[in-house]
Structures are given as C-alpha cells and as structure tokens.
Amino acid sequence: MSIESEAEHDIMAVNSATYGKIAGDHPSGVTDESLIAQAQGGDYAAFEALFLRHRAMVYRYAYQLVGRRDDAEDLVQESFVRAYVNLNRYRDQAKFTTWLLRIVTNLAADRARMHTRRTNLELQESKRGLAWMTLGNQTSPEADLEKSVQVELLRLALSQLSPKHRTAIVLRDVEEKEYWEIAEVLNCSLGGAKLRVLRARRALQTVVSRFSKEIQEGLHAN
Amino acid sequence: MRIDINKIAIAKAFEELGEGEAKMKKLSNRQREQLEAEAKDFQTLKTNLNLLKDIPDCQVTAEHLRTRILAEGIHSQPAKDWSIYEATGTAAVSCLVLGFVWLTHGSAVVIPQMAPTVVKSTSASQPPPLFSEPSNSVHSEIVASASAQKEKSTPSLKHHEGDQSDSHSQMLPITGGSQLVALNSGSSVDPRTSIDVPQPRNGANLGYRHGFGSASNPASELTAPAFGLASPPLMAASEASYNAIKNGTLGKSRFAKQTNSSTLITLQSQRDKRTGLIEAKEEPNNNDVPLGG
Numbered sequence: 001m002s003i004e005s006e007a008e009h010d011i012m013a014v015n016s017a018t019y020g021k022i023a024g025d026h027p028s029g030v031t032d033e034s035l036i037a038q039a040q041g042g043d044y045a046a047f048e049a050l051f052l053r054h055r056a057m058v059y060r061y062a063y064q065l066v067g068r069r070d071d072a073e074d075l076v077q078e079s080f081v082r083a084y085v086n087l088n089r090y091r092d093q094a095k096f097t098t099w100l101l102r103i104v105t106n107l108a109a110d111r112a113r114m115h116t117r118r119t120n121l122e123l124q125e126s127k128r129g130l131a132w133m134t135l136g137n138q139t140s141p142e143a144d145l146e147k148s149v150q151v152e153l154l155r156l157a158l159s160q161l162s163p164k165h166r167t168a169i170v171l172r173d174v175e176e177k178e179y180w181e182i183a184e185v186l187n188c189s190l191g192g193a194k195l196r197v198l199r200a201r202r203a204l205q206t207v208v209s210r211f212s213k214e215i216q217e218g219l220h221a222n
Numbered sequence: 223m224r225i226d227i228n229k230i231a232i233a234k235a236f237e238e239l240g241e242g243e244a245k246m247k248k249l250s251n252r253q254r255e256q257l258e259a260e261a262k263d264f265q266t267l268k269t270n271l272n273l274l275k276d277i278p279d280c281q282v283t284a285e286h287l288r289t290r291i292l293a294e295g296i297h298s299q300p301a302k303d304w305s306i307y308e309a310t311g312t313a314a315v316s317c318l319v320l321g322f323v324w325l326t327h328g329s330a331v332v333i334p335q336m337a338p339t340v341v342k343s344t345s346a347s348q349p350p351p352l353f354s355e356p357s358n359s360v361h362s363e364i365v366a367s368a369s370a371q372k373e374k375s376t377p378s379l380k381h382h383e384g385d386q387s388d389s390h391s392q393m394l395p396i397t398g399g400s401q402l403v404a405l406n407s408g409s410s411v412d413p414r415t416s417i418d419v420p421q422p423r424n425g426a427n428l429g430y431r432h433g434f435g436s437a438s439n440p441a442s443e444l445t446a447p448a449f450g451l452a453s454p455p456l457m458a459a460s461e462a463s464y465n466a467i468k469n470g471t472l473g474k475s476r477f478a479k480q481t482n483s484s485t486l487i488t489l490q491s492q493r494d495k496r497t498g499l500i501e502a503k504e505e506p507n508n509n510d511v512p513l514g515g
Contacts, residue, residue, distance in 0.1 A: 040298075044291075048284045059280035073282045080287055087298045151273045158274075173236070173271045201232050205267055 032096040040088055047087065050096070051080050057175075058100055064170040065108040065163075067155045075111070079104045098184045101171075105185060109163045153215075157207040165200035172197045225249065231257050235264030 030049070038046035058079055063072035082103050083090075090099055158166055164186075171177045171185060183193040227249070230242040234257070239246070249257060290296075490501040 042298075044288075048288065051284055051287055055280060055282065059282070060275075060277060063277045064274060069278050069281075073280060076280060076282045077287060077290060081290060081294075081296060084291060085296060085299055088300055147273060150270045151276075154270050154274060169271070173268065174274050198229065198232060201236070201264065201267070202228065205264060208267060208270075209263075 033092060036087070036090065036092075036096060039084075040090075047084055054097060054100055055080075057097065058104055061101060061170060061175055062104050062108065064158070064174050065104070065166060066111065067159055071111070075104060075107055078107055082107070094184050095181075098181060101185045102187070105167050108167070112163045153208065153211055157204055157211055160207045161200065161203055164196060165203050168193070168196040168200040169204055173201075225253070227253055227257050228260055231260035232264050234261045235268055 032050065032053070035046045035050050035053075039050065055076060059072055059076045062075035062079070063069065066072050066075060079100065083100060090096070094102075158169065161169070167186065168182065171182045172179075177185070179190055179193050179197070182197065183190045186193060186196065188196070225245055225248065230239075230245055233239045233242040234246070246254075246257070486505040487502050488505055490503055492501055493499060494501050
C-alpha cells in the first residue's frame, strides 16, 4: 500500500470511528438519507456507517440465498462495493435497504447462473451428508439432530428452486418483508409479488416432499 | 366457481387469509378436510422456514470493505442525470459538428498517392523477377533516405503510407521470395493540391505491382531510373530525383516542363498528295491554339 493510500486509510479509520459512534450510540439520530447524502458528497465514513448499520440484514438475506457462509460474506462485500460505486445513482424513490436488497438479489442471481454446475455437485454431497446425519452419527442431542436435519433439508430444497422463487420465499417467509417491499426488490407489481410468493411456496413444498420421501426410502433400504 | 383449495391452504398456513376466509365457508366437508391436510403440510413448512433464521455471524468488517475499496482503487461513479433537454441538445450539437466536418472535409477528393517500391531478392534459389532488380546497396540507401526525407517534409501523408503497406501485403505473393527493402514515398507534391494531374487509380496500382511507376505518376521519376543504378548515368538521374525530392520540386518541375515546353501537332484538313494521308503540322507556339471540340 502506498503512503498516500495509507494516509487515506487512516483518515477513513478516524472518520469511521466517529460515525460508528454516531450510528452505534444513536442509531435513530442519523437517518439513512442523511448518511447517503454525506456519502454522495464524498464522505467515505458516512458510507461505512451505512455498511455497519445494514451489514447484518444484507448478510442474513445473502446467506439464505446462497446457503453458505463464505459465499454469503463474499456477496455482502460485493454488494456494498457495488452500492459504493453506484451511490450517486441512488435516488430516494426506494428505501436504501430495498435498493441494497435489489443489488444482493441481482448479484446472487448472477452467481447462481455462474455456479450451476458447482451447485449440482454440492447437492450430491449434501444428499450424502443428509443421509449420514439421518443415520444418527451426530454428537448433538436428538432434538437438535432433528432440527438440523430439517434445516439442512430445507436449505437443500431452497437451492433447488429457481432464483426467482428462492428470492421470493426468503424475502417473505424468512426476512418477513411486506409484499410491497418484495415488489420493489423484485421490480414487479404487488400482485406479481404475491403470485410469485404463492408459486414459490408451492414449488418449495413439492421439493421438500420429494426429498422427505427419498430419505424415508433410503432409511427403509438401510 | 372453482375454488383453489391449495391456494387457500397456503394462505391459511401462512396466516394471510383475506378473501380466502369467505371462500373457506363455502367449502364442503370433504373439501374442508382436504384443505386442513394441505394447510398442515404448509404450516410445517412455515415452521421449518423460521429455523432458517438461525445463521452464523457475519465476519465481514468495515476494515475488510475499506481495504477492498482502497486496494482496488474503487471510486464512486458520478451520477448521470441527463434530462431530455440536455440529451436533445447534445445530439443536436453532435449533428451540427458532423455536418460541418462533412461539408469541409467529406466532399474533398483525395487521390491516393501512388507507391512505387523497390524490392530485393533474398533467396538465391528464387527465379529472377520480371524486371531487373537493383543489386547495388547504394540504391536502397538512396531510396530509403528519400523516404526518410519525405516523411520529414510531409508528415501529413502518413495516411497514404499506411495504404502503401496494404499494397505491399497484396504484392507479396507476386514477388515470391523478394523482400521489401525500402519504400519510396513518391512525390513531395501534396496529392490534394495536384488533383488536376491525370492519375488513374487502377493504373497506379498496376504500375506499382510490377515495380514500374505509371507515366503519369510523378513518383515514378524516382524509381524508374533507379532500377538501373548499376550504370552511372542512371545513378546520376536517381540522384537528381533525390535532390528534386529534397528541394520539394519533383512533381512541380515536371508538370511545369510538360505544360510550357511541349509542342502541339494539329491535323490539317487537306491530304498529302503523294501518300494520300492527312497532313499534320507542328505548332511552334501552343498558346495560340484553341483546344476543345
């Protein structure tokens, strides 16, 4: 890192501490809009305050979409970088969080397209892992095991859905967003968002039923 | 009216019953049992979906992001907030500039510079070319220095030099094992100022391909005598051409000479009594002869 970069880094760190205090101690005192305005004016610390404020939400959403911690963290970083690059194009027609979720959705869709093959391989591994867990080779108590199996099964089923359906399910049933927010993130009408969620739930239920049936058959075979 | 039981079951399971509640009341007992069974499955799904909220902590820190942004030198892009008026104005100005450029430069006729060249055989096994190639290295030096001089004096002709290189690539299959050793940049006369000189494009290319300049090509003055550099008179002629290029009077002097010193021969109406052919008469002063049909 050059001297100039180091100096810039130090300035950013100092400003970050200041804004971090503001955002941390008085989260409701500084609105997203004012932080965005400052960040658009070239104040990086304001952008960092936005990052600290919404990082958890973005990560949670990203994690549900990709199902892996490292991928989700990559997605978080990539989303905030993209948000930073395009910050001046942000208009307050949508909420900042909605705009962020839209970025994450698009990035996750791109990633899903790029890694279809890898996902298929992971699916095979997950199935093997699921069967192994079902056999009872787990150190956790029985209840935890059952829960883990259910979660694993559901994640596997989610990964089998199309990105559109997966996004709809995560937004509505995991993140508990309102339909109008979902419509904004997915860039569709309110009715379209409702219809997409309905279809996604049906699709998810179908996949879960199929997997449950396969596991039962596997257990009987063993 | 057909009732979508599955849809109502989903709405019931996810606690989103609105109009569905009214529809539920219209269901028969059998349909209601089916609805309850389906709703139970979806309620399980909903419960399990809530389990997904339990996720590991995020390890991405502000430092990570800052390092990433600094390391890649990422900057926030300026907003492009173009109104329709700005866009229209820019398009109009662009059209005006394009029109102006077209009117000033687009309609001008630019005759491409002919490109006589000198080739030298590099392979002893190759059959000799159709014309006598110079073997004297002095020739290459002269022509090359003429090229260099030409490039110095008329840098604006670089575009035509580029055209030459294209022509060379076309010439290569014809010359076989010959190698291009020097380029003759031709006349120092700007082609845009000499458009009144008859210069057939195809003819120029033909002359170039065979190593001889066209008769109407001022540039051929350099290479035509240069092919016989082994003899001292032609060597002198070549040097004279080089000097002409150097002084920038190569093409001009030739044309001036052609127009002033040439004599006109007019055909007479009467015939020769001995041969029966039409008589021809040499006019001493060509300025007094009207031309045209």
